[in-house]
Amino acid sequence: MAMMGQLWTNTGSALATLMFVYTIFKQFFPLFGPQLEPFLYRLFGRFYPYIQITFHEYSGEHFKRSEAYLGIQSYLSKDSSARAKKLKANTTKGSKSIVLSMDDKEEITDDFEGIRVWWQSKKEGATRQSFSFYPEANEKRYYMLRFHRRDREVIIERYLEHVMREGKTIEQKNRERKLYSNTPGQSHGNNSKWSHVTFEHPATFDTLAMEENKKEEIKSDLIKFSKSKDYYKKIGKAWKRGYLLFGPPGTGKSTMIAAMANFLEYDVYDLELTTVKDNTHLRRLLIETSAKSIIVIEDIDCSLNLTGQRKKKEEEEEDGDDKNTIEKKMMMKNEGENKESKVTLSGLLNFIDGLWSACGGERIIVFTTNFVDKLDPALIRKGRMDKHIEMSYCCFEAFKVLAKNYLDVEESEMFEEIKRLLEVEEIKMTPADVGENLLPKSEKEGGETCLKRLIEALKEEKEEAKKKVEEEEEEKQRKKEKVKEIEAEKEKKKKIEEEN
Ligand SMILES: Nc1ncnc2c1ncn2[C@@H]1O[C@H](COP(=O)(O)OP(=O)(O)OP(=O)(O)O)[C@@H](O)[C@H]1O
Numbered sequence: 028m029a030m031m032g033q034l035w036t037n038t039g040s041a042l043a044t045l046m047f048v049y050t051i052f053k054q055f056f057p058l059f060g061p062q063l064e065p066f067l068y069r070l071f072g073r074f075y076p077y078i079q080i081t082f083h084e085y086s087g088e089h090f091k092r093s094e095a096y097l098g099i100q101s102y103l104s105k106d107s108s109a110r111a112k113k114l115k116a117n118t119t120k121g122s123k124s125i126v127l128s129m130d131d132k133e134e135i136t137d138d139f140e141g142i143r144v145w146w147q148s149k150k151e152g153a154t155r156q157s158f159s160f161y162p163e164a165n166e167k168r169y170y171m172l173r174f175h176r177r178d179r180e181v182i183i184e185r186y187l188e189h190v191m192r193e194g195k196t197i198e199q200k201n202r203e204r205k206l207y208s209n210t211p212g213q214s215h216g217n218n219s220k221w222s223h224v225t226f227e228h229p230a231t232f233d234t235l236a237m238e239e240n241k242k243e244e245i246k247s248d249l250i251k252f253s254k255s256k257d258y259y260k261k262i263g264k265a266w267k268r269g270y271l272l273f274g275p276p277g278t279g280k281s282t283m284i285a286a287m288a289n290f291l292e293y294d295v296y297d298l299e300l301t302t303v304k305d306n307t308h309l310r311r312l313l314i315e316t317s318a319k320s321i322i323v324i325e326d327i328d329c330s331l332n333l334t335g336q337r338k339k340k341e342e343e344e345e346d347g348d349d350k351n352t353i354e355k356k357m358m359m360k361n362e363g364e365n366k367e368s369k370v371t372l373s374g375l376l377n378f379i380d381g382l383w384s385a386c387g388g389e390r391i392i393v394f395t396t397n398f399v400d401k402l403d404p405a406l407i408r409k410g411r412m413d414k415h416i417e418m419s420y421c422c423f424e425a426f427k428v429l430a431k432n433y434l435d436v437e438e439s440e441m442f443e444e445i446k447r448l449l450e451v452e453e454i455k456m457t458p459a460d461v462g463e464n465l466l467p468k469s470e471k472e473g474g475e476t477c478l479k480r481l482i483e484a485l486k487e488e489k490e491e492a493k494k495k496v497e498e499e500e501e502e503k504q505r506k507k508e509k510v511k512e513i514e515a516e517k518e519k520k521k522k523i524e525e526e527n
């Protein structure tokens with residue numbers, strides 16, 4: 028064994044001497060270098076058992092940073108902070124935290140399926156003696172991967188793909204997520220139809236007040252969707268999924284969207300349909316969205332002056348003695364924009380269905396509404412809105428989530444009373460209102476005070492609801508009386524006519 032070690036040492040030092048001599052030779056006889064190189068490589072190749080692959084930072088003439096280099100940088104960043112002795116820190120555009128990577132000339136090892144590889148971060152000096160304010164700009168960085176030639180197959184077939192995939196996942200986690208909106212007048216970078224800000228909504232499924240089993244069902248649905256690229260391909264469907272969130276105001280529809288985006292690490296595109304001029308404009312907007320994103324159309328019921336059907340429906344409603352709230356909301360919305368959007372229902376449906384098959388995938392589209400029964404069935408059928416989620420009034424389980432979030436209280440003797448009010452008396456209070464009551468109004472307010480305030484509010488709510496029911500009863504009674512009067516009037520008139 029010692030003999031072997033001795034042999035290696037001698038070979039190593041012989042090679043090192045040869046390399047040294049060759050470098051000197053290259054300095055003094057630069058012309059011979061390039062001719063000599065291939066020959067020397069062939070000569071070394073017989074003894075040198077390693078293969079190396081370089082991944083340059085910039086590729087192509089437009090000096091675009093190569094995807095491979097960025098993927099490797101992210102992949103190695105997960106270990107380099109632990110293993111490399113010299114690191115460099117930089118924030119890459121669009122990443123939310125500092126990315127640590129190994130410094131130049133550093134080398135770290137990586138193990139994969141029982142084989143060992145070496146990664147080195149290197150740079151080629153500035154070739155031309157040009158002065159630059161940013162000396163770095165002339166230097167060409169690259170990663171060098173070295174591995175034993177017996178592992179060539181594993182490396183080429185599996186390891187490189189593994190590095191890219193892992194690198195992409197890490198990149199995805201690190202990247203700063205964005206909230207896009209199409210409201211006119213906002214600064215649109217590179218004349219995009221979308222303007223964006225950093226998406227930092229704190230909502231998560233843990234802070235969302237909802238029954239646990241319902242949350243788990245939604246989370247597993249989302250995970251299944253995000254992991255089923257091949258499945259959608261196999262069944263020939265576009266990789267997209269529609270969610271319809273419906274329920275009264277203040278029940279957490281928008282909060283749910285933020286929780287979904289944070290859970291999947293997706294961007295959010297808030298699509299305000301009332302400002303979309305026409306179907307063509309809509310198509311361009313949707314085509315500009317990126318993969319791994321949630322496209323949201325809030326209050327879909329009053330975002331679209333849809334097809335004639337809706338006109339007819341509205342006319343019917345006109346006969347009613349009071350404009351329903353949906354019209355009021357729509358009037359308000361349109362007054363604001365003072366624009367009649369020419370987007371039609373069929374336009375929206377075609378672009379959602381047709382478009383997804385056109386470009387990329389991994390998109391979720393979410394509609395929210397307070398009035399699910401007013402929506403056109405074509406809009407919310409399966410295949411478009413695949414999952415319908417009802418956001419309802421606060422139940423006791425949802426209340427406990429809010430008590431924990433707002434007050435850090437997980438149990439109290441007042442919980443019994445609250446449970447009775449919510450579940451036995453069935454008092455309807457939205458999580459928004461429950462949250463408002465639990466929110467401490469001053470430094471001095473403790474959990475008990477807030478819980479007491481909530482119990483008072485629930486009791487008041489109960490009185491309100493009772494009064495409302497009585498008023499509705501009276502209203503009904505009044506309408507009945509009125510109808511009777513009209514009937515009697517008609518009878519009377521009829522009799523008079525008969526007598527004459
Ligand atoms: N289920 C919930 N879990 C946690 N917080 C909630 C929930 N529902 C409402 N809230 C709180 O109430 C406020 C309003 O909630 P949100 O905007 O999600 O309601 P919404 O259903 O979208 O209302 P609207 O229909 O008017 O748009 C938010 O600040 C949120 O913190």
Ligand SMILES: [Mg+2]
Pocket residue numbers: 280281282325395
């Ligand atoms: Mg909302």
